[in-house]
Amino acid sequence: MKGFGRPRLWISLCSLLIVVLAAVVDSDRAAPGALTTVHGRIPELAESGSCSLCHGGWFSNMTDGCLECHETTQQDIETSHGLHGSMDQSEALACARCHSEHHGPAFAMVNAQTFARSGIDEPADFDHVLVGFIMDGAHDELTCNECHENADVDVLPAGAARFGGLEQRCDACHEPAHEERLSNDCAACHDQRGFSEPNPAGHDRSLPLVGGHGALSCRDCHDVAGSHRLGLRAKANRSCADCHDTPHDLGFSLTADHGPAVDDRLDVLGNACLACHLENHESFAAARDTLTDAQHVSTGFALTAPHEDVGCAGCHDELSEPYEARFLGRAQRSCQLCHEDPHGGQFAGRIPEERQVNEQPCLACHQQDAFEPTLFDGTRHQQTAFPLSGRHLGAECTACHKPAEDTGVRRFVQTPSRCDSCHDDSHRDAFAAADDCSQCHDTTGFERAAGDGFDHDRWTGFALNGAHHQASCESCHPREATADAQGRSFGRIADHVSHPRSCGSCHGDPHEQRYNGAHLPAEVGGRGGCLRCHTASSFRSLRDDYDHGLWTGFDLVGHHAAADCSSCHESQSSSSSPMTGHKNWGAPAGKSCANCHDSPHAGQFGTGAAASCERCHAGADGFDQLSFDHDKDSRFPLTETHAALACDACHDAVPSSTGPDVVRYQPLPIECVDCHGIHEDVLLLRRKGAR
Numbered sequence: 001m002k003g004f005g006r007p008r009l010w011i012s013l014c015s016l017l018i019v020v021l022a023a024v025v026d027s028d029r030a031a032p033g034a035l036t037t038v039h040g041r042i043p044e045l046a047e048s049g050s051c052s053l054c055h056g057g058w059f060s061n062m063t064d065g066c067l068e069c070h071e072t073t074q075q076d077i078e079t080s081h082g083l084h085g086s087m088d089q090s091e092a093l094a095c096a097r098c099h100s101e102h103h104g105p106a107f108a109m110v111n112a113q114t115f116a117r118s119g120i121d122e123p124a125d126f127d128h129v130l131v132g133f134i135m136d137g138a139h140d141e142l143t144c145n146e147c148h149e150n151a152d153v154d155v156l157p158a159g160a161a162r163f164g165g166l167e168q169r170c171d172a173c174h175e176p177a178h179e180e181r182l183s184n185d186c187a188a189c190h191d192q193r194g195f196s197e198p199n200p201a202g203h204d205r206s207l208p209l210v211g212g213h214g215a216l217s218c219r220d221c222h223d224v225a226g227s228h229r230l231g232l233r234a235k236a237n238r239s240c241a242d243c244h245d246t247p248h249d250l251g252f253s254l255t256a257d258h259g260p261a262v263d264d265r266l267d268v269l270g271n272a273c274l275a276c277h278l279e280n281h282e283s284f285a286a287a288r289d290t291l292t293d294a295q296h297v298s299t300g301f302a303l304t305a306p307h308e309d310v311g312c313a314g315c316h317d318e319l320s321e322p323y324e325a326r327f328l329g330r331a332q333r334s335c336q337l338c339h340e341d342p343h344g345g346q347f348a349g350r351i352p353e354e355r356q357v358n359e360q361p362c363l364a365c366h367q368q369d370a371f372e373p374t375l376f377d378g379t380r381h382q383q384t385a386f387p388l389s390g391r392h393l394g395a396e397c398t399a400c401h402k403p404a405e406d407t408g409v410r411r412f413v414q415t416p417s418r419c420d421s422c423h424d425d426s427h428r429d430a431f432a433a434a435d436d437c438s439q440c441h442d443t444t445g446f447e448r449a450a451g452d453g454f455d456h457d458r459w460t461g462f463a464l465n466g467a468h469h470q471a472s473c474e475s476c477h478p479r480e481a482t483a484d485a486q487g488r489s490f491g492r493i494a495d496h497v498s499h500p501r502s503c504g505s506c507h508g509d510p511h512e513q514r515y516n517g518a519h520l521p522a523e524v525g526g527r528g529g530c531l532r533c534h535t536a537s538s539f540r541s542l543r544d545d546y547d548h549g550l551w552t553g554f555d556l557v558g559h560h561a562a563a564d565c566s567s568c569h570e571s572q573s574s575s576s577s578p579m580t581g582h583k584n585w586g587a588p589a590g591k592s593c594a595n596c597h598d599s600p601h602a603g604q605f606g607t608g609a610a611a612s613c614e615r616c617h618a619g620a621d622g623f624d625q626l627s628f629d630h631d632k633d634s635r636f637p638l639t640e641t642h643a644a645l646a647c648d649a650c651h652d653a654v655p656s657s658t659g660p661d662v663v664r665y666q667p668l669p670i671e672c673v674d675c676h677g678i679h680e681d682v683l684l685l686r687r688k689g690a691r
Helices: 007-029 051-055 062-069 071-079 082-086 112-117 137-141 250-254 293-297 390-394 456-460 548-552 680-690
Strands: 617-619 622-626
Touching: 051 062, 062 071, 071 082
Parallel strands: 617 622
Antiparallel strands: none
């Protein structure tokens, strides 16, 4: 007890207590670094003093802290499932070895180093056998994020897994293609190479996959929807007609008299095909006997005029050719199957049914027994996209329908309907952007002059505004005495002026080029030339945005801004033609005040241009506003006493020999005695000094 009475001992104990307390407080505040986003957004982990939740308390460790939240990972380790379950348990429980923390919000806790420490050099090369899934075929071509939607995200959504959580069932990723008609055991018919690679086991009970059927894919026969879709209960025996459309006439297909002898396999409702074609055939090709004219009718093609005298070889190639080439299943209306189309397929699918004869498109324009002469006349031409009118009614067909340069086939469909495809352009391509000549002309002739339909601004780039709108066409386009090769006599302005859109091409410049200097803008508000200052209505009119200071060097401010132009510029006659460039306003007297205003100072401050009024007067608002500084601009700075005086106390009016009295400003004496006189004592001192 004696020791507690010693001051040094007390001081040592208190110091130790303070150090321990400071360490505890500091440990509660400091951390090796900020948490990642996925942990930092959890309020319990973000709170101060929450270290033990992850690092363990008195009776737990960091692994316990991790597995407290990550229960799925703990289950994988305990059941040897998934990636963590495939690892050595001591490695799997060392969470911090692969998943580092306290590197800030932007740090990804699952990264390349995580995979490397678990024995996986490249995440993309991960062997899914470790998680019980053998990947091959189409799955090997997938990227991680095509199955694991969070594989590449920087921050996992709350409650989401980056790689885990997927089920190894086909329908977990793939939509069932067969609805509920088949079981979900996809592997019974498919493998990982793709759904187009089927397992044909069991198909023979409905239809043996032999011959031409052996090389087909499922979808070649089984549509996504319809009577042949997968999953429907198959018939015991399918007929040919269930899948194949017959190229033969119905009577030909079902009448035994029109084919070889039938046998017990034939079903007149569908399997009559087997009379000529076998199941193990690779195709329907088979040799045939010559048909009679009556039998030929059953093929859908009657041998009537003009075909009654044509031999078989005229339509069917030699027997050495493939069956499809010899027997094309021609229809009576299929002229082009035997006859070369002189139109190069221009009319394919273009002849309306109401214009056809006996469903034969060719007979819409040609006769049954001869292709010439054609039945297509001017009346039928009116039903086309280019009805004939005016001079076109008397034109020859070949004048417009000419052979194409690339094929040599005479063009009928999509024949150019632009005027310039047949007519030379008398405008020298000036209106190449026009839709057609009908903007100004009709089919009766090109002699019709431009009328209300002609947009001068659109087609020439020169709007007829103001005075131009009132001018006659011939004032700019004088008529030629002799018409050109196209019959044109209307004048071209380009033949008379070099730059038709420039004012200076027709109007002289009264300003003698003084407004075309490099120091002046070439455009104002997108307008160039004379339009920078003038309107198209009259050269006497100036635009509202005309800048007098910019163009003349003399800003109109104060009283000058309100003055009429004629106050400075004498009006001149405008009776002469505007083409001469006559000026409407005369030149001003000058830019000096003295050029327009008389000086009241009788030459005290100079005369003419030498008299600079701006030295004393503030500006153009009036001469009564002075900017004169007596201290700086005169020889006599004003003292406090003098500053209080009125100007006329010193500057009085004196008579002038040429007019009214003039206020005297200079020269004025500046000595005191010049204004105040001399006292007696001053005179006495001067006299003594003189002695």
